[in-house]
Amino acid sequence: MLTERQEEIINKSIExxxxxxxxxxxxxxxxxxxxxxxxxxxxxxxxxxxxLLAILQNFQEVSLYMEKAVRDIKGSVIGKIEFIFSxxxxxxxxxxxxxxxxxxxxxxxxxxxxxxxxxxIMSSKQQFIENLIVEGQRNSEIRDDIxxxxxxxxxxxxxxxxxxxxxLKNQHNNLIEEGKELIEGLKLIxxx
Amino acid sequence: MLTERQEEIINKSIExxxxxxxxxxxxxxxxxxxxxxxxxxxxxxxxxxxxLLAILQNFQEVSLYMEKAVRDIKGSVIGKIEFIFSxxxxxxxxxxxxxxxxxxxxxxxxxxxxxxxxxxIMSSKQQFIENLIVEGQRNSEIRDDIxxxxxxxxxxxxxxxxxxxxxLKNQHNNLIEEGKELIEGLKLIxxx
DNA sequence: TTTAAGTTAGTGAATATTCACTATATTTGC
DNA sequence: GCAAATATAGTGAATATTCACTAACTTAAA
Numbered sequence: 001m002l003t004e005r006q007e008e009i010i011n012k013s014i015e016x017x018x019x020x021x022x023x024x025x026x027x028x029x030x031x032x033x034x035x036x037x038x039x040x041x042x043x044x045x046x047x048x049x050x051x052l053l054a055i056l057q058n059f060q061e062v063s064l065y066m067e068k069a070v071r072d073i074k075g076s077v078i079g080k081i082e083f084i085f086s087x088x089x090x091x092x093x094x095x096x097x098x099x100x101x102x103x104x105x106x107x108x109x110x111x112x113x114x115x116x117x118x119x120x121i122m123s124s125k126q127q128f129i130e131n132l133i134v135e136g137q138r139n140s141e142i143r144d145d146i147x148x149x150x151x152x153x154x155x156x157x158x159x160x161x162x163x164x165x166x167x168l169k170n171q172h173n174n175l176i177e178e179g180k181e182l183i184e185g186l187k188l189i190x191x192x
Numbered sequence: 193m194l195t196e197r198q199e200e201i202i203n204k205s206i207e208x209x210x211x212x213x214x215x216x217x218x219x220x221x222x223x224x225x226x227x228x229x230x231x232x233x234x235x236x237x238x239x240x241x242x243x244l245l246a247i248l249q250n251f252q253e254v255s256l257y258m259e260k261a262v263r264d265i266k267g268s269v270i271g272k273i274e275f276i277f278s279x280x281x282x283x284x285x286x287x288x289x290x291x292x293x294x295x296x297x298x299x300x301x302x303x304x305x306x307x308x309x310x311x312x313i314m315s316s317k318q319q320f321i322e323n324l325i326v327e328g329q330r331n332s333e334i335r336d337d338i339x340x341x342x343x344x345x346x347x348x349x350x351x352x353x354x355x356x357x358x359x360l361k362n363q364h365n366n367l368i369e370e371g372k373e374l375i376e377g378l379k380l381i382x383x384x
Numbered sequence: 385t386t387t388a389a390g391t392t393a394g395t396g397a398a399t400a401t402t403c404a405c406t407a408t409a410t411t412t413g414c
Numbered sequence: 415g416c417a418a419a420t421a422t423a424g425t426g427a428a429t430a431t432t433c434a435c436t437a438a439c440t441t442a443a444a
Contacts, residue, residue, distance in 0.1 A: 005423085026398080026399070026400080027399080027400060027401080028398080028399080028400090036423085036424070036425090037424070037425055037426075038400085038401085039401085039402080039403090039424080039425075039426085040423065040424055040425080042400095042401075042402085043422075043423055043424070044423085047400080047401085048400065048401090103297075105295075105356075105360065110213045110215055110216075115360070118360070119360055119361065122357070122360070145380060146377040146380055146381070147373065147377065150373055150374055150377035151377070153350055153353060153354060153374060154346060154349075154350045154374075154377065154378070154381070156353060157346075157349040157350040157351075157352060157353030157354070158345055158346045158349040158350065159349075160349060160352070160353055161345060161348060161349030161352055161353070162345060162349070164297075165314070168297065168307070168310070168311055168314070169311065181339065181342055182342055182345060182346075185338040185339065185342035185343070185346065186346070188337060188338055189338070189346070189381050192384055197389085218432080218433065218434080219433080219434060219435080220432080220433080220434090228389090228390070228391090229390070229391060229392080230434085230435085231390085231391075231392090231435080231436075231437095232389070232390055232391080234434095234435070234436085235388075235389055235390075236389090239434080239435085240434065240435090
């Protein structure tokens with residue numbers, strides 16, 4: 001369990017990553033924004049790596065929670081995929097700060113423990129989609145002339161790419177609108 | 193035109209980014225690996241940003257060259273897409289160092305001039321695919337029940353994702369093999 | 385003789401982290 | 415019930431290290 005201060009630290013960290021980039025997430029910057037001294041940070045986290053790890057942990061929890069919600073949905077597999085798709089886009093659209101963190105993989109690559117966490121989160125998300133697709137192929141909802149792994153890769157890849165582009169282009173266009181168009185296309189692709 | 197030394201500097205830089213991550217691309221590190229002193233670097237590039245810009249410029253040229261090659265191909269649009277797809281995977285597979293650079297967008301985000309270059313490269317690549325798809329839709333090679341932009345997004349997104357995963361997972365599995373499977377899937381998706 | 389390309393030896397600023405110390409609660413022993 | 419002991423959360427100052435970059439000098443070639 002996280003203390004109030006720990007929550008504050010990781011929330012501020014996410015905010016800094018989003019608005020100023022992960023490069024500017026320094027202990028100095030962080031402490032200043034919270035309004036405490038630099039050493040005070042170390043009363044709550046052992047190291048900067050620990051802070052980043054807590055951020056990733058936080059994402060994992062949100063992710064797992066969402067998967068649980070999807071599992072409880074009654075209905076078609078396509079409906080489930082559509083739900084999770086739009087949910088993710090909704091989250092990113094409302095809290096763009098999360099995007100920067102998710103796409104900071106390249107920076108996390110240095111720290112082995114962080115990189116492993118990233119891979120873990122990504123793999124689990126992909127496997128979840130894979131399982132849905134296998135289910136859909138079994139009950140003939142989804143085409144089975146293409147391997148389930150390939151289909152999952154296409155779905156997740158498209159999702160990542162649309163979010164990434166939106167982020168890079170300063171969030172100019174309407175992500176939710178474009179997301180809807182994409183999911184409609186993906187539905188056609190999966191079923192025909 | 194780049195001098196020999198300038199070429200050496202950007203090649204070493206790419207190598208460092210690939211093997212040690214962009215964080216470790218420092219002037220000190222770079223000069224040591226080349227075997228000259230730190231200030232000597234500044235005889236060839238005005239700043240570190242200039243070095244990174246030259247790297248991106250280099251990528252852009254390779255990219256444009258490839259697009260030119262594709263344009264000269266006689267044959268179906270699907271064949272062209274397949275060619276460019278396998279070519280990209282081949283390049284990344286042979287020179288994994290390039291992947292890290294391409295995916296370092298998040299780090300380039302800080303420097304405005306670098307970010308703009310990245311967006312420029314990404315946009316042009318996507319537009320190239322979009323044009324191919326439009327052409328394919330016109331001559332009934334490619335399905336037209338889905339918008340060309342959406343189809344391009346799916347193709348590029350899938351390509352990016354497969355490469356990214358391969359990179360994150362320490363290049364364990366066979367990228368070329370998996371790439372072939374993906375392109376076969378994409379061909380089915382585009383045509384049916 | 386000029387100039388390009390190198391050198392040594394520095395710069396200030398930034399980095400994560402540690403130090404010794406303090407004010408304020410909270411818990412414990414009598 | 416209350417003093418003593420301890421825990422919590424903070425402080426300013428300092429640590430070693432790294433960063434991009436610069437000033438001034440040297441060398442070698444055209």
